[in-house]
Amino acid sequence: MLRFLRAFLFPFLLIWWTAFSNAALGPRIPNGFVTTHGRNFVLDDEQFAFIGANSYWLPLLTANEDVEATFQEMENADVKVLRTWGFNAINGSELAGALKSGLTYYQVWNSSEWVLNDGPQGLQRLDNVINTAGKHGIKVILTFTNNWVGYGGCELYINWITGASQTHDVFYSDPRIIASYQRYVKVLVERYKDSPNIFAWELMNEARCLGDLPGGPNCVPTSGLISRWYKQQADFVRSLDPFHMITTGGEGQFNWSKPKYYWYNGSFLSDYNYNGEAGENFDLDLTFDNIDFGTYHMYPQSWYTELDTPGSNFTVKQWGHNWISQHSNAIRQVEKPLVLEEFGVTGIANKTNIYPAWVDLALKTGHSIMPWQWGQLDLIEGNRVIKYTDEILDGASPNDGYAIYKNQTELWDIFKSAAKVQNARSWIME
Ligand SMILES: *[C@@H]1O[C@H](CO)[C@@H](O)[C@H](O)[C@H]1NC(C)=O
Numbered sequence: 414m415l416r417f418l419r420a421f422l423f424p425f426l427l428i429w430w431t432a433f434s435n436a437a438l439g440p441r442i443p444n445g446f447v448t449t450h451g452r453n454f455v456l457d458d459e460q461f462a463f464i465g466a467n468s469y470w471l472p473l474l475t476a477n478e479d480v481e482a483t484f485q486e487m488e489n490a491d492v493k494v495l496r497t498w499g500f501n502a503i504n505g506s507e508l509a510g511a512l513k514s515g516l517t518y519y520q521v522w523n524s525s526e527w528v529l530n531d532g533p534q535g536l537q538r539l540d541n542v543i544n545t546a547g548k549h550g551i552k553v554i555l556t557f558t559n560n561w562v563g564y565g566g567c568e569l570y571i572n573w574i575t576g577a578s579q580t581h582d583v584f585y586s587d588p589r590i591i592a593s594y595q596r597y598v599k600v601l602v603e604r605y606k607d608s609p610n611i612f613a614w615e616l617m618n619e620a621r622c623l624g625d626l627p628g629g630p631n632c633v634p635t636s637g638l639i640s641r642w643y644k645q646q647a648d649f650v651r652s653l654d655p656f657h658m659i660t661t662g663g664e665g666q667f668n669w670s671k672p673k674y675y676w677y678n679g680s681f682l683s684d685y686n687y688n689g690e691a692g693e694n695f696d697l698d699l700t701f702d703n704i705d706f707g708t709y710h711m712y713p714q715s716w717y718t719e720l721d722t723p724g725s726n727f728t729v730k731q732w733g734h735n736w737i738s739q740h741s742n743a744i745r746q747v748e749k750p751l752v753l754e755e756f757g758v759t760g761i762a763n764k765t766n767i768y769p770a771w772v773d774l775a776l777k778t779g780h781s782i783m784p785w786q787w788g789q790l791d792l793i794e795g796n797r798v799i800k801y802t803d804e805i806l807d808g809a810s811p812n813d814g815y816a817i818y819k820n821q822t823e824l825w826d827i828f829k830s831a832a833k834v835q836n837a838r839s840w841i842m843e
Pocket residue numbers: 523524525526528
């Protein structure tokens with residue numbers, strides 16, 4: 414009888430509890446939106462762990478067939494999340510060339526302000542990427558701007574709005590720049606806020622005190638400038654969109670009271686990845702209510718030129734191990750999910766030697782991961798310069814030394830197997 418009662422009552426209690434907790438937490442997340450539960454992502458009541466892809470060039474493709482083929486290949490490889498740029502801003506002087514070459518652009522500076530391009534060579538290309546992603550069961554992390562000048566990052570806002578003699582840090586503090594950034598962010602968020610194809614909004618790619626412009630006096634370890642900017646922008650995005658997740662897009666630098674040192678040119682230097690000098694404060698930034706999960710990046714080979722050489726006390730592989738462990742320890746303090754959202758080494762032999770160990774550790778410590786960067790073969794666009802040195806060559810997507818193509822079988826298989834592990838981790842929540 415007791416057992417019967419329990420069996421009978423339990424579903425009602427569950428419904429009551431669900432209704433109650435939803436009322437307490439606000440409106441329910443719409444179906445198909447990813448949210449968080451402790452250190453896990455959750456999609457429609459199931460845990461969601463993934464292998465993702467980075468491809469900033471997808472919205473820059475001009476042939477829809479190529480967009481479709483790329484997503485089909487991602488689906489075949491069990492990729493569940495794509496990270497791409499939601500920005501493509503150009504100078505007024507670049508407009509004529511862009512119209513001629515078909516370069517995608519979303520904003521152009523017309524001598525007094527940014528003019529939005531929501532036409533077929535503008536945001537409609539991004540619409541197509543986001544729609545096609547959805548058809549292949551892939552969700553998109555959309556990044557609002559870049560710490561670097563590339564593809565119209567924050568240096569363009571600085572140059573045009575406050576003047577070319579300013580330092581990089583004014584991006585995070587000048588009210589005119591913040592208003593301009595927010596105006597553009599509002600356009601993107603309002604355009605896609607009802608779409609389940611958006612995984613999360615990302616405030617900036619790799620926010621740092623230094624950019625391609627020199628640093629300034631207001632962004633130092635004690636100023637907390639980037640942390641304040643993260644909080645301000647995350648709160649702004651949340652005011653526009655109650656449901657999608659928000660993240661920083663940062664490299665995950667720490668501000669430890671006992672920072673590490675690294676070997677450079679015959680002496681040990683205080684390490685900018687640990688001493689707050691880069692500008693982020695990973696431990697603090699994660700505590701903000703509207704930062705839903707942590708991101709970090711990993712490029713030890715280019716960050717430490719003397720790794721693997723005599724004098725250095727750690728290897729590229731070992732440094733990566735430490736960086737992964739340190740972030741999974743830090744995330745335990747706040748119980749949010751963690752994404753290693755960019756990482757790489759150059760050279761195929763280096764990749765096949767190092768990636769299995771990094772991937773294995775990241776998966777064992779509950780991460781989702783996104784290697785930099787997706788390589789696509791057989792694009793019908795053939796040979797074409799996109800911008801800068803980025804080009805499609807013999808049908809292969811741009812290669813900055815980090816691209817992973819399907820014909821690199823041993824490397825490709827590392828991530829295909831990892832995707833199987835992640836799929837197996839995605840189960841029904843208790
Ligand atoms: C720039 O764009 C704004 C808004 O569309 C417009 O009012 C202004 O006249 C434009 N200026 C130039 C120089 O084209």
